Amino acid sequence: xxxxxxxxxxxxxxxxxxxxxxxxxxxxxxxxxxxxxxxxxxxxxxxxxxxxxxxxxxxxxxxxxxxxxxxxxxxxxxxxxxxxxxxxxxxxxxxxxxxxxxxxxxxxxxxxxxxxxxxxxxxxxxxxxxxxxxxxxxxxxxxxxxxxxxxxxxxxxxxxxxxxxxxxxxxxxxxxxxxxxxxxxxxxxxxxxxxxxxxxxxxxxxxxxxxxxxxxxxxxxxxxxxxxxxxxxxxxxxxxxxxxxxxxxxxxxxxxxxxxxxxxxxxxxxxxxxxxxxxxxxxxxxxxxxxxxxxxxxxxxxxxxxxxxxxxxxxxxxxxxxxxxxxxxxxxxxxxxxxxxxxxxxxxxxxxxxxxxxxxxxxxxxxxxxxxxxxxxxxxxxxxxxxxxxxxxxxxxx
Amino acid sequence: xxxxxxxxxxxxxxxxxxxxxxxxxxxxxxxxxxxxxxxxxxxxxxxxxxxxxxxxxxxxxxxxxxxxxxxxxxxxxxxxxxxxxxxxxxxxxxxxxxxxxxxxxxxxxxxxxxxxxxxxxxxxxxxxxxxxxxxxxxxxxxxxxxxxxxxxxxxxxxxxxxxxxxxxxxxxxxxxxxxxxxxxxxxxxxxxxxxxxxxxxxxxxxxxxxxxxxxxxxxxxxxxxxxxxxxxxxxxxxxxxxxxxxxxxxxxxxxxxxxxxxxxxxxxxxxxxxxxxxxxxxxxxxxxxxxxxxxxxxxxxxxxxxxxxxxxxxxxxxxxxxxxxxxxxxxxxxxxxxxxxxxxxxxxxxxxxxxxxxxxxxxxxxxxxxxxxxxxxxxxxxxxxxxxxxxxxxxxxxxxxxxxxxxxxxxxxxxxxxxxxxxxxxxxxxxxxxxxxxxxxxxxxxxxxxxxxxxxxx
Numbered sequence: 001x002x003x004x005x006x007x008x009x010x011x012x013x014x015x016x017x018x019x020x021x022x023x024x025x026x027x028x029x030x031x032x033x034x035x036x037x038x039x040x041x042x043x044x045x046x047x048x049x050x051x052x053x054x055x056x057x058x059x060x061x062x063x064x065x066x067x068x069x070x071x072x073x074x075x076x077x078x079x080x081x082x083x084x085x086x087x088x089x090x091x092x093x094x095x096x097x098x099x100x101x102x103x104x105x106x107x108x109x110x111x112x113x114x115x116x117x118x119x120x121x122x123x124x125x126x127x128x129x130x131x132x133x134x135x136x137x138x139x140x141x142x143x144x145x146x147x148x149x150x151x152x153x154x155x156x157x158x159x160x161x162x163x164x165x166x167x168x169x170x171x172x173x174x175x176x177x178x179x180x181x182x183x184x185x186x187x188x189x190x191x192x193x194x195x196x197x198x199x200x201x202x203x204x205x206x207x208x209x210x211x212x213x214x215x216x217x218x219x220x221x222x223x224x225x226x227x228x229x230x231x232x233x234x235x236x237x238x239x240x241x242x243x244x245x246x247x248x249x250x251x252x253x254x255x256x257x258x259x260x261x262x263x264x265x266x267x268x269x270x271x272x273x274x275x276x277x278x279x280x281x282x283x284x285x286x287x288x289x290x291x292x293x294x295x296x297x298x299x300x301x302x303x304x305x306x307x308x309x310x311x312x313x314x315x316x317x318x319x320x321x322x323x324x325x326x327x328x329x330x331x332x333x334x335x336x337x338x339x340x341x342x343x344x345x346x347x348x349x350x351x352x353x354x355x356x357x358x359x360x361x362x363x364x365x366x367x368x369x370x371x372x373x374x375x376x377x378x379x380x381x382x383x384x385x386x387x388x389x390x391x392x393x394x395x396x397x398x
Numbered sequence: 399x400x401x402x403x404x405x406x407x408x409x410x411x412x413x414x415x416x417x418x419x420x421x422x423x424x425x426x427x428x429x430x431x432x433x434x435x436x437x438x439x440x441x442x443x444x445x446x447x448x449x450x451x452x453x454x455x456x457x458x459x460x461x462x463x464x465x466x467x468x469x470x471x472x473x474x475x476x477x478x479x480x481x482x483x484x485x486x487x488x489x490x491x492x493x494x495x496x497x498x499x500x501x502x503x504x505x506x507x508x509x510x511x512x513x514x515x516x517x518x519x520x521x522x523x524x525x526x527x528x529x530x531x532x533x534x535x536x537x538x539x540x541x542x543x544x545x546x547x548x549x550x551x552x553x554x555x556x557x558x559x560x561x562x563x564x565x566x567x568x569x570x571x572x573x574x575x576x577x578x579x580x581x582x583x584x585x586x587x588x589x590x591x592x593x594x595x596x597x598x599x600x601x602x603x604x605x606x607x608x609x610x611x612x613x614x615x616x617x618x619x620x621x622x623x624x625x626x627x628x629x630x631x632x633x634x635x636x637x638x639x640x641x642x643x644x645x646x647x648x649x650x651x652x653x654x655x656x657x658x659x660x661x662x663x664x665x666x667x668x669x670x671x672x673x674x675x676x677x678x679x680x681x682x683x684x685x686x687x688x689x690x691x692x693x694x695x696x697x698x699x700x701x702x703x704x705x706x707x708x709x710x711x712x713x714x715x716x717x718x719x720x721x722x723x724x725x726x727x728x729x730x731x732x733x734x735x736x737x738x739x740x741x742x743x744x745x746x747x748x749x750x751x752x753x754x755x756x757x758x759x760x761x762x763x764x765x766x767x768x769x770x771x772x773x774x775x776x777x778x779x780x781x782x783x784x785x786x787x788x789x790x791x792x793x794x795x796x797x798x799x800x801x802x803x804x805x806x807x808x809x810x811x812x813x814x815x816x817x818x819x820x821x822x823x824x825x826x827x828x829x830x831x832x833x834x835x836x837x838x839x840x841x842x843x844x845x846x847x848x849x850x851x852x853x854x855x856x
Binding site: 025027029031034035042045049050117160161162271273331390 | 411413557630632633634635699701705706707708710725727729730731732733734735736737738739740743746747748749750751752753754770771772773774775776777779780781782783784785788794795796798799814815816822826829830831832833834835837838839840
């Protein structure tokens with residue numbers, strides 16, 4: 001079967017696709033031609049796959065929560081677990097399919113054009129994208145945004161490993177600025193649809209509020225007293241609700257608990273940098289404490305940091321977005337600084353700029369751009385040390 | 399006064415097939431050769447013709463640009479053939495041994511009473527000079543240079559590396575004589591690296607050196623690490639490096655007046671039936687070591703040196719001039735591993751914690767040895783993971799930054815980041831652990847060559 005795909009063969013236009021699947025099924029038995037004769041059995045496929053594994057708990061919970069939020073406002077009596085979950089699967093699965101299909105078609109085409117192997121990078125972006133968009137975003141928007149991000153954030157820079165911005169977040173930021181009405185507000189976080197007669201398109205109650213806790217908080221900036229956060233039915237939310245994730249929000253980002261499950265797995269296997277995660281949470285806490293100090297009686301400014309950690313995309317961003325090794329700082333010292341700033345800027349944007357109820361996305365993208373500068377500064381100290389040493393030798397010999 | 403160096407970063411890769419430290423089998427072959435490709439950057443010129451009679455110590459090849467550097471025959475016999483490859487590149491000058499083992503007689507002299515120039519002259523004539531290598535660039539030392547220090551490698555931590563304590567047993571006199579000679583060549587210090595545990599007694603007793611006691615995982619034995627921790631190389635400086643195993647030849651030469659490249663060679667690797675030390679001369683035809691001693695069911699890879707930095711050689715090739723070790727692995731071209739990248743791979747070594755089950759088993763059984771083949775086990779990618787190199791690179795250098803500078807051939811950046819302090823072998827572990835499977839050593843080597851020519855260094 002292979003010869004048909006070789007250059008000159010009938011199916012040579014699909015060569016990189018064939019090779020992609022072949023190396024997926026069987027470990028390529030190419031052997032080393034220079035340098036070390038033996039290699040570690042880790043490769044980029046395994047690394048990427050481990051990230052996907054780590055996202056799965058958040059994804060499954062996201063499916064459940066999508067169903068839960070739907071039934072919360074459409075029926076008076078909550079149906080059983082499996083019905084909720086199944087409705088969520090029906091609602092979320094199309095996003096995953098659209099994201100993967102769009103991205104992979106572009107990746108395959110580019111790989112074929114460049115005559116390279118297919119790179120695995122998009123396997124991760126493809127699962128992250130559906131988890132960071134609201135359920136109300138139409139599929140065609142996801143498709144356009146994904147194509148934009150893959151082409152303009154990644155491929156024009158040279159593909160996986162060369163991108164400056166995180167691809168999944170670029171998708172989100174494109175949606176955010178191109179279609180703002182679908183990315184924020186009260187209407188987009190809870191899906192009112194029926195899939196094959198599952199679910200109902202009519203809310204059971206009038207005037208439900210579909211705003212996320214962060215949206216509600218932003219509107220209370222400047223008011224005194226305790227922050228009033230409610231679910232869609234207007235019942236008050238506790239910290240445990242936010243931690244478990246039964247709140248409106250982007251599909252996969254609501255449950256800190258399930259993000260933690262996958263995220264700790266990622267840290268334990270060494271795929272993501274624990275330094276970035278720890279420093280991001282620390283940065284978030286520090287900025288929150290600073291804001292607390294200046295809060296006076298303000299409802300939002302005095303929100304404690306353990307709340308801030310569990311709201312919006314903070315935890316998801318810290319574990320799965322900020323840790324993208326390509327776009328994060330690459331030096332060990334740099335990782336501490338990078339994470340700290342991601343956390344601080346995220347909370348700062350979130351609280352101090354009511355136009356953007358969530359700051360995590362912009363904070364990470366901003367720090368993606370500054371990551372190289374951080375590394376540069378860290379490495380400069382090494383360069384200066386060496387230059388100084390060389391200068392001493394020259395002086396001594398004079 | 400010994401200097402203590404404690405290495406934390408690094409990695410010991412435990413492979414099967416360590417040479418047993420008991421037997422030393424004497425090995426002779428009918429063919430021996432000088433292989434100019436053993437000497438990086440050498441432009442060789444053959445000075446014998448086919449059919450010429452030679453003795454051990456007769457020059458066969460000289461350096462075209464530094465004709466005082468000789469490369470001599472390891473045995474007596476007749477020149478059988480001068481083998482050339484593409485573009486008439488000189489591959490081997492092969493000598494058929496006559497079994498008489500006669501030597502060119504050089505005067506027996508005590509290096510203590512010799513001047514630096516006399517020592518140089520002797521080493522150049524006798525063909526022992528090429529054992530002295532130079533940093534930066536990792537090439538044969540230039541006789542006209544004045545090195546700021548000389549470093550002697552007194553142990554090796556590479557996978558299955560020969561045990562220096564075993565190889566140097568009883569060679570104290572030779573080592574001391576060689577150190578006396580080498581010491582004449584620099585006005586600076588002579589450093590000798592020894593392991594914190596089980597160092598060769600012959601090395602600990604040497605006078606006239608600064609001992610560096612090193613502990614930690616590989617690459618603790620690499621001289622690059624020792625230099626970085628003692629007296630790092632700045633631009634414009636030169637340091638010479640010698641292997642203690644090669645000092646034996648130098649010492650023997652001054653003691654007996656004979657060029658005798660006989661020494662133990664560790665025949666190692668998972669595909670060797672009886673891994674052991676063989677007593678033979680450098681340049682021996684390797685089939686003498688491999689015949690009947692390797693598992694033949696699978697395609698094999700024969701390596702001059704160790705699995706990390708050695709060079710691939712044919713089964714009937716010749717032992718490297720610098721090598722006290724050969725390694726045999728299976729090639730792995732016939733292995734079809736279904737979905738291998740997602741499997742637990744209990745029997746494969748990895749530093750990645752994604753193989754947590756395999757890692758757990760290793761914790762329970764730290765003595766476990768691994769088989770390994772030469773598959774790359776993944777496709778080459780751009781650098782994705784960060785911090786991988788740092789974990790195995792115990793120098794005050796940012797390895798990934800330096801590699802990037804090398805990949806884009808940015809000379810100024812390379813210099814700023816410390817290219818003069820490294821040679822390809824220092825990056826061997828980086829290449830081993832690299833998730834993106836980048837040919838790191840090749841990139842470093844090409845950059846050093848480029849710098850050498852740009853700097854106009856001879």
